[in-house]
Amino acid sequence: MSNKVRPERKITLQDITYKLTWDFDAIAEAEDLLNVPLVTGISQRMVTTPKVSEVRNMFFACAHANHHDLTIDDVRPLVTSKTLVEVWNTVLEAWSDSVIENEEEESFPKDQK
Numbered sequence: 001m002s003n004k005v006r007p008e009r010k011i012t013l014q015d016i017t018y019k020l021t022w023d024f025d026a027i028a029e030a031e032d033l034l035n036v037p038l039v040t041g042i043s044q045r046m047v048t049t050p051k052v053s054e055v056r057n058m059f060f061a062c063a064h065a066n067h068h069d070l071t072i073d074d075v076r077p078l079v080t081s082k083t084l085v086e087v088w089n090t091v092l093e094a095w096s097d098s099v100i101e102n103e104e105e106e107s108f109p110k111d112q113k
Helices: 026-035 044-048 052-064 073-079 082-108
Strands: 009-013 016-020
Touching: 009 082, 016 026, 016 052, 052 073, 052 082, 073 082
Parallel strands: none
Antiparallel strands: 009 016
16 A cells, blocks of 8 residues: 555645645544534535535544644634635645545556555
8 A cells, every 4th residue: 555645735824834634534533523424415515605614624624634633613713704715725625636646546556556
């Protein structure tokens, strides 16, 4: 199995730079902490017009992979009307990077990894 560095997207909010990674372990942990399905609930509606709570939850999940001390209470004031679009776009970019990376890994024969 490959031991590549996971793709990251950075976003700076309130003078702190967060590294967002679409990491299924962090997503699963966030789902357990929040009791909200974050992956199975993704739909076209969520991508184009997400609820504020969805943006917060997905930001938390993606940031928590690199910022283990971050809590959902820390995230709430970071996602505002001014930052909502930037945060959501960064989350979607992290997701897109992960999908592209997974497709590239799957396209190589296992003995070439």
